[in-house]
Amino acid sequence: MKTRLKNEIADAFREETPDLRDKIIKACENEPQLAAPAATPVRKAKTHGKAVIRRFIAVAACAVLFVAGLLTGKAIPEPVPTASADTFLYLDVNPSIELSLDGNRTVLSCEAENADAETVLVGLELEGVKLKTALSAIVGAMYVKGYLSENDNSMLISVDTSSPDGAAGFLQTVTEQVKEVFDNSSMECSIIAQSVRADESLIKRAADNGISVGKMYLLDKMVSAIDELSDADLPELSGMSIKDLNLLYTLKPEKGDSPDGEVISGKVNGYVTTEQAYAAVLEQLGKTENDVAYHSVYTIPYKQGEFKVMYSVTVKLKGDDKIYVFEVDCKTGRVTDDVSYERPPQNGGDGKHDIPPFPDGEMK
């Protein structure tokens, strides 16, 4: 009887299974495959002098936070599941974590949005703890497990709240709490903070792209604000780190399309600075600052196979009618392009403001 019943069950499911073969294969054709992960998160090989001390402080502080997170989680009983979430908080480094909170800023749930986040959350039981404690534990765990370093971090903080207190105030509070955690651990972090309003469509699209709701929202904003980006770039943008997106994001404010309650703080470390890019160009030209009549540096997205963030450095030399435009790789500092051209016809001015039409971007 049991065997017959089991066969009937199996047959019923088999018959009901839809034929999505072609649809799925077609969808896979447009789906990028992820690169195989490195065996362990990469850490810097050498640290010396002050860096060693600084690292020791960071390690010690984060280890305390991490252990505190473990202990706190275990010491506090499971929350009574009657409270309803009025706020969702997304934290993205590469690990992407979603926290839901009640009106008292107590964590109701903590979900890993990707495999890295699952690694971070192993052993942490944050349900029922206060947000600030949870943030400390998460940052500590990210550091201990190699996803954060002492001075080269970027984090995206996204808040989706229906709280009557509003998003902007809460966003500011969370950002300050995260900064405090980093400061107390002698770590530096560049933070992008945004308020989001997640509807079903956004949540689904985030799931389709394998990223958090916060990152999806940020990418949507970037695509709509930066001319060089389109929806077709979303798969590639989805794979970019928050750090790379942070630099690319510097293009955005010039477009005058800031999301509500947006806060950007901290500088992006680990890249060539605009000053260094300018110096590299001067070296390429064999000139010094004294030879320059005018210069400007813009950040631009550059797509050739993959997205790169580049500096476009424009230089006008004294006594030279040519305008020199170089592109400098933000990651390597390599001067990759040189497009020099004759100065356009003058309008009777003194030459100081007769600059060519620059691409939209941030002037440094």
Place this chain on the structure above:
Amino acid sequence: MILIYAIGGDETRDKNAETEKLLAEISRGNASAMGALYDLIKTDVFAYALSRTGNKADAEDVMQNVFLQIYRNATRYVPEGKPMAWIFTIEINLIRRYFRIKRRTTALDEKAADYAAAANPETTAVDNAFLRELLKTLTEEEREIIVLHVVSGLKHREIAKLLEKPLSTVLSKYNRALGKLQAVVKERR
């Protein structure tokens, strides 16, 4: 979550071996291997999704996403002879996300409707009459245990590990579910 997945009978062992081979091919960008994998495990993936969502349209969505995620992450699968555990883990995570979307949409839109209503078996468009009865009669927990054991051939202890439930719970729910279904069949005849 790390799952320990003991291999069951010959059929399950063969399926695991074949699945692992196909995952290796997919990770090397062999698109035709994706079709072969679909043919091999489509019922496992769909049945589990249907058992959890109780809704055919949503189960199809989950099914499609599971295969996309398999394709996307194939390079990250570490061959250990446990590909079905890896695949079910992907599916469980996607279903968790599915419920979260339902719950969130309800919470954020302040709709009074309970998300569970969307998964009410009454509202499904399942063609097979026996399956409709099964979905209506069993709880979600009973359905997933039945599907994993009867359709995918997992042993009870494997199901217990996968779902992180005590073996005794899995066994009692499985037997209770079978009893309910036997009653349904008797009544029908």
